[in-house]
Structure formats: C-alpha cells, structure tokens
Amino acid sequence: MSQVLGEAAWAISGDLSGLQAALQQAHSDVVGATKRIKPELDNVMKGVGAMGAAITGAMGVSGYAAMGFGAKLAEIATLGVQDLAAIEAAVKSVSREFGQDLVVAADAAYAALSAGTEEAHIPYILEQAAMAATAGVSDLATAVALGSSVVNAFGLEVEEIEGAFDGAFVAVKGGVTTFDELSASLGGVAGNMASAGFSTDEMYGAVAALTKGGIST
Numbered sequence: 001m002s003q004v005l006g007e008a009a010w011a012i013s014g015d016l017s018g019l020q021a022a023l024q025q026a027h028s029d030v031v032g033a034t035k036r037i038k039p040e041l042d043n044v045m046k047g048v049g050a051m052g053a054a055i056t057g058a059m060g061v062s063g064y065a066a067m068g069f070g071a072k073l074a075e076i077a078t079l080g081v082q083d084l085a086a087i088e089a090a091v092k093s094v095s096r097e098f099g100q101d102l103v104v105a106a107d108a109a110y111a112a113l114s115a116g117t118e119e120a121h122i123p124y125i126l127e128q129a130a131m132a133a134t135a136g137v138s139d140l141a142t143a144v145a146l147g148s149s150v151v152n153a154f155g156l157e158v159e160e161i162e163g164a165f166d167g168a169f170v171a172v173k174g175g176v177t178t179f180d181e182l183s184a185s186l187g188g189v190a191g192n193m194a195s196a197g198f199s200t201d202e203m204y205g206a207v208a209a210l211t212k213g214g215i216s217t
Helices: 017-059 063-077 084-098 102-114 119-135 140-154 158-174 179-186 190-195 200-212
Strands: 002-005 008-011
Touching (some): 084 119, 102 119, 119 140, 119 158, 140 190, 179 200
C-alpha cells in the first residue's frame, strides 16, 4: 500500500529494509554534517557575546522590565531553590552578555528548573541556550525547551546539551525546518525515539530526511 504525503511517497509493508537503510544513511549524514558544521557554529558563537553586550549596554533596563523581572524571581523562589541570588546573577549575566530580554531569561531559568535541571547547572544551561537561540534566530525560552526535552528524553548529561543544539542546527541546515519548529515538535517525539533505541543523531537525521521529503516538522 502506498501513501503520498507532500512530495514523499512511502511504501508500507512488512519489509523494513528500505526504511532501515534510509535511517542509517540519515544517521551517517548527520554525524558527518555535525563534524563539518561545528567549526562554523563556533565562529558564530564567538561574536554573539560582544554583540549582546553592546545591545544591552545601549538599551539599559526600564522600570517596567525590572518589575517583571522581580515577579519572575518570585516565581523561581516558589520552586524551592536554595540560592536565589546565584540564579538571579546567572540570568542577569546571560541577559547582558547575549542581548536577551531580562524577563525572558528569567522565564527560561524557571522553565529549566521546572524541567529538573539542578541549580548548579543553570548558568551553563542558560549560556548554551542563549548561544543556540542567537545562532538559531530564536529566543532563550525556546532554546531551553528544545535542549531540555532532548537531554531528558535521551538521559543525557547536562554537558551534552551543546551536542543537542548542534544536531538541531544540522537538521535545520539539511532539512526544511526551523529551530522554533523543532522546539515545538521534538518534545512529543524524542521520548519515543529514545525508547526505540535511536540516538539523537538518528532522530535529527530522520527529521532532516522527512522534512526534505515534503513532510512538515
């Protein structure tokens, strides 16, 4: 039985050899592309910090933003954090260095903590997410949601979140998708992919292949 979806035609039968071969090829493509694109991404990230500092230095923080930031800190406090001052410092630092909205940055910290991230890892998570958001033309909260969903679903160490973002960029470059679309969609897929024994590279490779074949993210 054949079903046509967009420009992609899929044959559904008991023989999965074609699908397995395609996924294997997608996996190889993503691994190779990640190695090639990594130096390119690193160069982009080097300019992110200076640009963000210039933006926030010129703009300053309004009284309205300060009130919103205070409200967000109060929300974070309800999560039972032990060192609220450290979280506040991390949020201010990432906002200043990467040109991120202060309230959005605080909201991202709240989301990361809610997703189970330990307090000690918040500065690192926010920094990596801020770099990913800037390079992916997205916002910090979206990046945190994407990174957290992949890390949690695949049982990765916090330090591996950079690789999760690298894979997302490869999927964007090799497929027909965006960083925001991946963030909105992978949360419902990553867990199943991990349970089925796939790697993050295979997941991103499948997304790249399927979207390039005409199926939406």
